[in-house]
Amino acid sequence: MLVSSDTPALAAHGLFKSYSSGDSRMDILKGIDLTARCGELTLLMGPSGSGKSTLMAVLAGLSRPDRGRVDILGQPTGCLGDDELTAIRLRHCGFIFQSPNLFGALDALDQVRLVLQMTGTPAAEIEARARRALTEVGLADRAHLKPAALSGGEKQRVAIARALVKRPTLLFADEPTSALDRYNGDMVTLILRRIAHLHRAAVLCVTHDSRLIAHADRVVTIEDGRILSDERTGCAPSPDRVSDNAAP
Numbered sequence: 001m002l003v004s005s006d007t008p009a010l011a012a013h014g015l016f017k018s019y020s021s022g023d024s025r026m027d028i029l030k031g032i033d034l035t036a037r038c039g040e041l042t043l044l045m046g047p048s049g050s051g052k053s054t055l056m057a058v059l060a061g062l063s064r065p066d067r068g069r070v071d072i073l074g075q076p077t078g079c080l081g082d083d084e085l086t087a088i089r090l091r092h093c094g095f096i097f098q099s100p101n102l103f104g105a106l107d108a109l110d111q112v113r114l115v116l117q118m119t120g121t122p123a124a125e126i127e128a129r130a131r132r133a134l135t136e137v138g139l140a141d142r143a144h145l146k147p148a149a150l151s152g153g154e155k156q157r158v159a160i161a162r163a164l165v166k167r168p169t170l171l172f173a174d175e176p177t178s179a180l181d182r183y184n185g186d187m188v189t190l191i192l193r194r195i196a197h198l199h200r201a202a203v204l205c206v207t208h209d210s211r212l213i214a215h216a217d218r219v220v221t222i223e224d225g226r227i228l229s230d231e232r233t234g235c236a237p238s239p240d241r242v243s244d245n246a247a248p
């Protein structure tokens with residue numbers, strides 16, 4: 001897809017979303033406008049139930065809005081069928097969730113390799129790129145281990161390597177640090193910041209973890225389905241290094 005450098009990675013306008021349960025209807029998103037640019041780590045914060053995860057699912061094309069539009073890399077997604085939307089997600093988007101959701105039978109290297117196989121990466125590139133992604137999250141020496149032999153923080157870092165190995169333009173993270181202790185939470189935060197600043201991805205992160213604010217470029221606060229505030233943090237871009245090796 002040819003995209004001008006002015007085009008935001010993501011542009012959402014007038015998003016509305018409701019859920020029905022029996023006779024009642026709950027309005028969750030009530031007119032959200034949001035733009036995300038490459039090279040920025042944006043936090044989506046706000047009280048529980050305010051609609052953050054719903055918003056992220058709509059932005060990522062995992063759920064359709066009732067009204068409004070979402071453009072990914074300048075491409076309006078509303079007119080796309082499910083298969084086309086899936087293809088865009090596979091090609092351009094990475095996902096990190098609270099739980100790493102790794103395959104129990106695969107070692108760390110194979111978890112990452114699998115993504116490249118699914119996206120049709122030439123076989124000759126796969127091994128080196130997968131190893132570089134693991135190195136970038138500080139797990140070069142854990143590549144041969146299966147999830148049962150990895151700590152919670154290491155598992156989450158494998159999940160991040162899996163997301164970053166395909167060099168996504170957009171990275172969606174939903175509570176990526178909430179199950180982690182301080183050390184691992186900080187490490188994951190620095191990796192997210194690095195993916196934004198060094199790899200020039202637009203990183204959108206739903207979080208309750210206020211430790212992330214110091215590392216973010218922008219904090220968007222959602223309350224009751226609306227954007228309450230949208231503030232730049234003044235955090236200077238700097239490609240923090242988790243390891244000393246080359247990036248994927």
Ligand SMILES: Nc1ncnc2c1ncn2[C@@H]1O[C@H](COP(=O)(O)OP(=O)(O)OP(=O)(O)O)[C@@H](O)[C@H]1O
Pocket residue numbers: 019020028046047048049050051052053054055
């Ligand atoms: N698939 C669904 N069907 C019905 N209601 C839903 C669905 N998904 C979310 N909701 C409701 O929408 C509201 C917003 O949920 P959402 O997960 O977006 O909030 P959140 O801000 O991410 O909350 P938290 O911080 O607790 O994760 C909640 O009341 C939730 O119960």
